[in-house]
Amino acid sequence: MKPLDFIDDALADLEARGLRRVLSGPLDKTVVNVCSNDYLGLTRHPALAEAAARHGAGAGAARLIGADLAVHRRLESRLATFKGTEAALLFSTGYHANVGTIAALVGRGDVILSDALNHASIIDGCRLSRAHVEVYAHCDVADLERKLVASAGARRRLIVTDSVFGMDGDCAPLRHIAALARRYDALTFADEAHATGVFGERGRGWVAECGAAIDVQVSTLGKALGCFGAAVLGERRLVDYLVNRARTFVFTTALPPAIAAAAHAAVDIVDSDEGDRLRRELADRSRALRAALGVRAPAGTGPIAPLIVDDAERAVDASRALLARGFFVQAIRPPTVPTSRLRFAASATLERADIARLGAALAELDLQKEAA
Ligand SMILES: Cc1ncc(COP(=O)(O)O)c(C=O)c1O
Missing domain, CATH: 3.90.1150.10 (Aspartate Aminotransferase, domain 1)
Known part of the structure; x- marks a missing residue:
């Protein structure tokens, strides 16, 4: 037996259950x-390719280590204006944004209230945070409220949900969730991955379409915006905090400048x-x-x-x-x-x-x- 032999059994097991994934x-x-x-x-929009062609391929370092480029700042300010928030912070992917932001916002002694059908990157962020996780039934605000009542002793509470559920296409009841958060003094987090560019006036997203007050929004750049990467959007102090505490922001190479420029061109198109x-x-x-x-x-x-x-x-x-x-x-x-x-x-x-x-x-x- 060699140490990697366990993989043969694991793959055979997935195969037998019809669950083995293969790249097409x-x-x-x-x-x-x-x-x-x-x-x-x-x-494949030409404006995105043209914008990308005017910039280098790689940022060369993390944002905090000398790669805080003008093209990043311009995109952050464009995204914040577009979404109607005070500030935005770029992350390498939506996966990084969710994992790093959730883990930065809550920890031991806190409670996360998470929709049962949230994306894997939210689930992983919840696990990494070490907060206690309460999963509420999908889009079920009555169940969410029960869990808010039951978690009254927590230091901080964070309600986290996809805005639009990527595998089902349904939308979270964000106005109701925001009202519950106000009543029970909880933070709100909405992942707009499948909403930005698609829902709301000028494609501002499901949060905007609902007119819901959400503390933390994540928006990916790799779906309707046709690029790659993500941003967290909210108050300026949230961004200042994440620059210090979101490990998936601090310890990774900054978004490629070509991609940031293309994403800026994409926001201009979406908002037109x-x-x-x-x-x-x-x-x-x-x-x-x-x-x-x-x-x-x-x-x-x-x-x-x-x-x-x-x-x-x-x-x-x-x-x-x-x-x-x-x-x-x-x-x-x-x-x-x-x-x-x-x-x-x-x-x-x-x-x-x-x-x-x-x-x-x-x-x-x-x-x-x-x-x-
Ligand atoms: C709801 C949701 N959040 C986050 C992500 C991750 O975004 P990214 O592909 O930019 O890592 C995805 C899909 O990939 C998603 O569907």
């Missing part, structure tokens, strides 16, 4: 991507008439995609549309069958989600004709649903 690799044919987070199609046009197209494609899937959703729901196929192997088979018919959609399985599914997502750049073809392919595979 570059495909040998052109297919239509129906699961991307590039909601507005900005990843062109952005409004792209959002109208996205809303149209989201409706068409849901119709093709046979999935009903409340009006105003965004681009994410899961099709539950509650058997991991069947979900993978369905994904393969769709690939053979020219559509790329990833099967998402436990432990990422509680129930296996094909996680579809619309994009402003999806052609309506392709969505119609997808509907026909789903009908052929007998995969359409009548779901709420």
Whole structure:
């Protein structure tokens, strides 16, 4: 036996349960991507490539070690203005932003109230913080309130939630959550990863659309903004504190300048008439995609549309069958989600004709649903 032999058993176990993940690799044919987070199609926008080309590839060091560049400062100030907050602080990824910020805000003796379907990076931030974690039922404000009442003795309390849930596409009841936080003197944290650029006036996000007072917002730059990285947004003192205490900010190389410049160009587009046009197209494609899937959703729901196929192997088979018919959609399985599914997502750049073809392919595979 060699020390790494345990890996063979672990992989065989995942394989046997239909849960082994493999990278799809570059495909040998052109297919239509129906699961991307590039909601507005900005990843290939020429303005982003042009902005990136005017800057270097790497920052060369951490922000606190000489790489606090003008391009970072400009993007932070642009993001803060866009989101209507006092300040913003860039992080290398949304994962870094969530982990570092949660762990900086709470610790032993504190309580985190976390939605049951929060993203893995929030869950990891909660674990790393060493605070006591109370998971409340998904979007269930009555359960949240019960847990707030029960945790009255805590030093500090932090309510943390995705704004828009990346695997289900539903939205957190942020106004209600903010009201509870005020009543019970808790901090609020909302992850706008799937909301920025998509929801709210000029794409300002779900927090803005709800008009909710949220203490800490995280916004990724890698989804509707078409780039990479993230920002934490809130009061100036929050940013000053994170510069000192968020280890995933302090001990890592600053965002590449080319990416920061591209992200700035992306915010300019999102916050413009062109952005409004792209959002109208996205809303149209989201409706068409849901119709093709046979999935009903409340009006105003965004681009994410899961099709539950509650058997991991069947979900993978369905994904393969769709690939053979020219559509790329990833099967998402436990432990990422509680129930296996094909996680579809619309994009402003999806052609309506392709969505119609997808509907026909789903009908052929007998995969359409009548779901709420
Ligand atoms: C809700 C949510 N938060 C955070 C992240 C992580 O962001 P990033 O990809 O920038 O690390 C993701 C997805 O990747 C997400 O869906």
